[in-house]
Amino acid sequence: xxxxxxxxxxxxxxxxxxxxxxxxxxxxxxxxxxxxxxxxxxxxxxxxxxxxxxxxxxxxxxxxxxxxxxxxxxxxxxxxxxxxxxxxxxxxxxxxxxxxxxxxxxxxxxxxxxxxxxxxxxxxxxxxxxxxxxxxxxxxxxxxxxxxxxxxxxxxxxxxxxxxxxxxxxxxxxxxxxxxxxxxxxxxxxxxxxxxxxxxxxxxxxxxxxxxxxxxxxxxxxxxxxxxxxxxxxxxxxxxxxxxxxxxxxxxxxxx
Ligand code: MN
Numbered sequence: 001x002x003x004x005x006x007x008x009x010x011x012x013x014x015x016x017x018x019x020x021x022x023x024x025x026x027x028x029x030x031x032x033x034x035x036x037x038x039x040x041x042x043x044x045x046x047x048x049x050x051x052x053x054x055x056x057x058x059x060x061x062x063x064x065x066x067x068x069x070x071x072x073x074x075x076x077x078x079x080x081x082x083x084x085x086x087x088x089x090x091x092x093x094x095x096x097x098x099x100x101x102x103x104x105x106x107x108x109x110x111x112x113x114x115x116x117x118x119x120x121x122x123x124x125x126x127x128x129x130x131x132x133x134x135x136x137x138x139x140x141x142x143x144x145x146x147x148x149x150x151x152x153x154x155x156x157x158x159x160x161x162x163x164x165x166x167x168x169x170x171x172x173x174x175x176x177x178x179x180x181x182x183x184x185x186x187x188x189x190x191x192x193x194x195x196x197x198x199x200x201x202x203x204x205x206x207x208x209x210x211x212x213x214x215x216x217x218x219x220x221x222x223x224x225x226x227x228x229x230x231x232x233x234x235x236x237x238x239x240x241x242x243x244x245x246x247x248x249x250x251x252x253x254x255x256x
């Protein structure tokens with residue numbers, strides 16, 4: 001929280017003086033490349049029995065934490081790619097149209113094409129809906145208390161989540177989950193696996209997602225995954241996480 005305040009209060013001269021500090025993001029938005037298509041659209045994806053919706057904000061909504069180019073590539077190329085490949089893969093089975101959460105919970109029965117792309121389709125949807133252009137939100141007292149109870153303190157929760165995100169070797173995800181006993185936990189998963197999948201050791205209902213694939217941060221952060229993770233905290237949509245927490249306690253799973 002201190003970091004957010006220090007950045008927003010800094011003038012240009014101070015920003016220049018801080019260039020060597022890797023916590024400070026250099027803000028250089030190049031709008032020209034994106035003016036014509038700043039608004040995400042789902043009009044170009046094929047219709048299917050599964051939902052694929054436009055993002056609820058513009059591609060530049062998270063500047064400077066997540067740059068416009070990354071957002072556009074991530075949604076238009078990566079996420080849409082997973083969706084299209086998932087549709088193709090699930091159509092090869094008898095389960096086309098089966099509930100996505102049911103498929104994920106029995107993922108060991110499916111091909112790796114279904115596993116990777118069902119995960120990629122679902123995970124990105126949860127990731128997009130973990131982010132808010134309203135910078136610096138806080139969780140409700142109810143969720144904050146639950147987190148403090150589960151992890152010992154807010155700082156311990158943050159540290160646990162950051163460690164999960166940083167220590168995921170190669171591509172993968174960090175998650176905040178509600179387990180079957182209603183307890184909050186933090187896990188990470190490789191590739192496009194997620195906590196709903198039967199192949200995952202510690203399962204649960206995911207309520208917050210962080211994509212740590214290089215495609216999620218490399219343009220702005222290069223190899224500095226830790227800085228990307230640190231900045232991610234500023235754009236978390238805690239109102240949506242709160243709602244998912246309440247739903248997860250009642251065994252309700254967030255779906256696209
Ligand atoms: Mn991704």
